[in-house]
Amino acid sequence: MTDSGIGVLGRGAELAIEAKGLRRVYRSRTGWLRPRRTQVEAVRGVDLTVRRGELFGLLGPNGAGKTTTIKMLNTLLIPTAGTARVCGFDVVRETMQVRRRIGYIFGGDRGLYDRLTALDNLRYFAELYGVPARDQRRRIGEVLELVGLTGRERERVEGYSRGMRQRLHIARGLLHSPELLFMDEPSIGVDPVGARELRATVANLAATGTTVLLTTHYMAEADELCDRIAVIVHGRIRALGTPAELRRHAEGRRVLEVEVYGVDDGHLAAIRRVPGVRECNVEERGPAQVLTVQSDAGRDVQPDMLRALSGLRLGRVEVREPTLEDAYVAIVSESSAPSSDVDQLETVGVAS
Amino acid sequence: MSLVRMLAVGTWLHVKQLSRSPFEIATSILIPLVQATLAVYLFRASPQPQALLGAAVGAGLMGVWSSVLFGSGGAIQRHRWEGTLEVLMLAPRRPVLVILPFTIATAVTGTYSIVATLLWGRLLYGIRLTFADPLGFVAAVPVCILSLGMFGLLLASTFVLMRNANALANTLEYPIWLLSGMLIPITTLPGWTGPLAAVLPTTWGSRAVRAAATGGEVWGPLAVCLAISLVCLALGALALSYVERRARAAATLALA
Numbered sequence: 001m002t003d004s005g006i007g008v009l010g011r012g013a014e015l016a017i018e019a020k021g022l023r024r025v026y027r028s029r030t031g032w033l034r035p036r037r038t039q040v041e042a043v044r045g046v047d048l049t050v051r052r053g054e055l056f057g058l059l060g061p062n063g064a065g066k067t068t069t070i071k072m073l074n075t076l077l078i079p080t081a082g083t084a085r086v087c088g089f090d091v092v093r094e095t096m097q098v099r100r101r102i103g104y105i106f107g108g109d110r111g112l113y114d115r116l117t118a119l120d121n122l123r124y125f126a127e128l129y130g131v132p133a134r135d136q137r138r139r140i141g142e143v144l145e146l147v148g149l150t151g152r153e154r155e156r157v158e159g160y161s162r163g164m165r166q167r168l169h170i171a172r173g174l175l176h177s178p179e180l181l182f183m184d185e186p187s188i189g190v191d192p193v194g195a196r197e198l199r200a201t202v203a204n205l206a207a208t209g210t211t212v213l214l215t216t217h218y219m220a221e222a223d224e225l226c227d228r229i230a231v232i233v234h235g236r237i238r239a240l241g242t243p244a245e246l247r248r249h250a251e252g253r254r255v256l257e258v259e260v261y262g263v264d265d266g267h268l269a270a271i272r273r274v275p276g277v278r279e280c281n282v283e284e285r286g287p288a289q290v291l292t293v294q295s296d297a298g299r300d301v302q303p304d305m306l307r308a309l310s311g312l313r314l315g316r317v318e319v320r321e322p323t324l325e326d327a328y329v330a331i332v333s334e335s336s337a338p339s340s341d342v343d344q345l346e347t348v349g350v351a352s
Numbered sequence: 353m354s355l356v357r358m359l360a361v362g363t364w365l366h367v368k369q370l371s372r373s374p375f376e377i378a379t380s381i382l383i384p385l386v387q388a389t390l391a392v393y394l395f396r397a398s399p400q401p402q403a404l405l406g407a408a409v410g411a412g413l414m415g416v417w418s419s420v421l422f423g424s425g426g427a428i429q430r431h432r433w434e435g436t437l438e439v440l441m442l443a444p445r446r447p448v449l450v451i452l453p454f455t456i457a458t459a460v461t462g463t464y465s466i467v468a469t470l471l472w473g474r475l476l477y478g479i480r481l482t483f484a485d486p487l488g489f490v491a492a493v494p495v496c497i498l499s500l501g502m503f504g505l506l507l508a509s510t511f512v513l514m515r516n517a518n519a520l521a522n523t524l525e526y527p528i529w530l531l532s533g534m535l536i537p538i539t540t541l542p543g544w545t546g547p548l549a550a551v552l553p554t555t556w557g558s559r560a561v562r563a564a565a566t567g568g569e570v571w572g573p574l575a576v577c578l579a580i581s582l583v584c585l586a587l588g589a590l591a592l593s594y595v596e597r598r599a600r601a602a603a604t605l606a607l608a
Binding site: 099110124128132133172 | 369442450603
């Protein structure tokens with residue numbers, strides 16, 4: 001199949017990603033004499049469309065299937081079932097055409113040649129990704145400038161901070177000016193200032209027409225950046241819509257945040273039994289814990305809740321409106337609840 | 353042209369990456385020195401004047417082979433650990449073009465072994481470095497190294513698929529040393545090993561390099577070595593394309 005000319009333009013449909021019924025099962029075998037086979041269904045039928053130029057967020061808890069979905073779309077994994085087209089090309093049969101058009105950036109320390117300089121890393125990947133020799137110097141200079149590593153490019157990567165590595169990842173992913181960028185938790189482990197710069201970079205890319213599929217655990221990041229968000233839980237998309245549409249999942253709820261010291265499972269169980277309480281989560285923040293309780297908006301659960309915490313030292317108590325994070329927690333909790341219909345796909349807003 | 357450039361840049365950068373690893377350098381140099389020392393004590397009783405030079409060259413070749421074997425397998429595994437295997441395989445290139453630079457790079461860094469064993473022999477044991485065919489030696493060593501790099505590519509295809517590829521590498525080191533006649537003549541081995549030895553590029557490469565050092569036919573064995581290696585390259589290219597697809601199906605490009 002030709003990869004140039006009218007054929008490509010004809011395929012340059014409005015959709016950057018079109019996935020139908022994507023499934024992925026991981027099979028493993030342990031032991032030789034009495035082999036034990038296990039299989040895990042990581043993605044269980046994902047339907048997804050992303051328009052060109054869209055900044056699309058894929059959110060979900062650890063192990064929900066975000067990375068597996070991304071890896072099926074970027075050709076690193078072959079789907080067990082279902083089909084996907086990226087920039088108009090089939091991810092299984094037209095791998096090379098897909099790879100020429102995408103960039104893949106992931107979070108963490110791995111994925112770079114540590115004993116080489118940033119410049120060497122970029123030179124190598126420029127060659128691999130077919131950046132013409134005459135353009136390489138200019139292009140490398142541009143991406144270094146974009147990620148703020150100009151002047152540090154002749155240092156070995158092993159001496160880089162995590163934030164610098166992350167920026168180098170981004171530079172590498174952008175070298176060949178991809179039409180579609182897969183960003184898998186790019187801000188993981190990056191300090192707040194670095195994360196803010198990263199968000200600005202991603203926003204700029206989207207503004208210049210690059211389609212971005214972003215996975216992240218940071219709701220503020222998703223809220224700020226994404227045109228639309230899909231929440232994936234247990235390998236299925238449970239909610240899909242704009243950030244504003246997703247927030248409606250927490251409509252009719254009120255959120256109570258309590259700073260507390262020494263809360264345990266017994267206290268949490270007692271709070272969950274309070275009439276009107278919908279969700280209850282605890283987060284460690286230094287010596288203190290922050291208890292976030294979602295309840296029905298029309299019901300004041302505060303007196304019962306404080307009674308359940310009697311005997312504990314309390315700090316700040318605050319009532320606030322639900323955020324995207326609260327909506328996300330509500331979606332994930334509903335999807336994880338034993339009584340939830342796991343086959344139910346809940347779609348909010350217009351799924352294009 | 354851009355293809356040659358990509359392979360050259362890739363090989364150079366992988367050599368750079370390997371050469372900056374104290375572990376790689378130490379194993380490339382120290383282990384062959386131990387082997388060279390053992391070889392010198394084994395062959396010093398030989399009445400043939402060039403036996404010690406042959407032993408030093410043979411020990412160096414053993415080092416090159418170890419470097420290719422563990423380099424090809426180890427490099428795939430290391431790329432997997434470092435998360436670079438997925439990024440490399442995601443490049444819009446045939447898998448052979450992505451893997452070949454680092455299998456050749458491992459062979460190139462293996463030349464440290466030959467240099468080390470020759471210097472060791474000269475400085476410690478006073479072995480005279482008078483080569484029977486100096487021009488042949490200068491040609492045979494790089495061709496042998498390039499050939500071993502191509503042979504390494506064929507090995508690498510198995511390593512892409514297998515997460516525990518190191519186990520395979522461990523079992524291949526000594527048999528190839530023996531079968532290829534790197535240190536002891538093939539004629540001393542049982543007859544059934546002959547056909548096995550004949551299809552290994554290492555046998556012909558080792559024969560050419562040793563002949564250039566100690567006397568004998570250089571160019572014929574070198575041509576056979578190169579021809580077998582080109583076959584390995586072609587087979588490796590086919591195998592890698594197949595294996596890359598299998599690895600994407602089996603999810604073995606990443607650690608988890």
